[in-house]
Amino acid sequence: MTPRKFLETIVRPNVDDFHTHFADLRHAHNAISALDALAAHIYVWATTNNPPAVASSGDDNDYRRDLAARNQNFSLLRDIAKAQKHVHLLRGKPQISRADQIISRPIEYGEGDFGEGHFGGVEQMIVEIDANTFSYVENVIDDAIRFLEAEMEAINA
Numbered sequence: 534m535t536p537r538k539f540l541e542t543i544v545r546p547n548v549d550d551f552h553t554h555f556a557d558l559r560h561a562h563n564a565i566s567a568l569d570a571l572a573a574h575i576y577v578w579a580t581t582n583n584p585p586a587v588a589s590s591g592d593d594n595d596y597r598r599d600l601a602a603r604n605q606n607f608s609l610l611r612d613i614a615k616a617q618k619h620v621h622l623l624r625g626k627p628q629i630s631r632a633d634q635i636i637s638r639p640i641e642y643g644e645g646d647f648g649e650g651h652f653g654g655v656e657q658m659i660v661e662i663d664a665n666t667f668s669y670v671e672n673v674i675d676d677a678i679r680f681l682e683a684e685m686e687a688i689n690a
Contacts, residue, residue: 536574536690543567556637556656561670568677569614572597578690586688606676634661
């Protein structure tokens with residue numbers, strides 16, 4: 534399956550479902566996992582169709598690392614995907630180290646950044662980076678998908 538086909542068939546429906554159910558861990562997990570997998574699809578496609586685009590990456594994990602170095606939200610998404618898969622991350626320096634840092638809770642007025650997330654104290658998925666810092670999972674996903682789409686465009690995938 535080409536990266537574009539994977540994007541349209543798997544990623545977008547999962548992301549759309551998450552936007553509809555923005556407080557649901559299952560929908561968040563599916564969207565995150567699909568986006569993380571899209572990076573692997575791009576890498577595998579490029580090894581055959583545009584080898585110079587991935588020449589510095591030995592495998593899809595290296596490719597994800599290279600992408601993460603270029604985009605903060607993709608970096609966070611990659612760490613969330615790893616935490617979802619492994620539950621507790623012990624190696625490297627991930628931004629989060631545990632799957633239970635991805636939670637659904639209401640964000641009260643003044644708690645989040647202006648213009649981000651859903652207002653009115655509704656429950657929504659966040660990732661708690663540390664005791665005083667969180668990111669809205671929707672923002673992480675939306676930025677990561679834009680980043681991967683731009684990457685696909687840049688390498689003609």
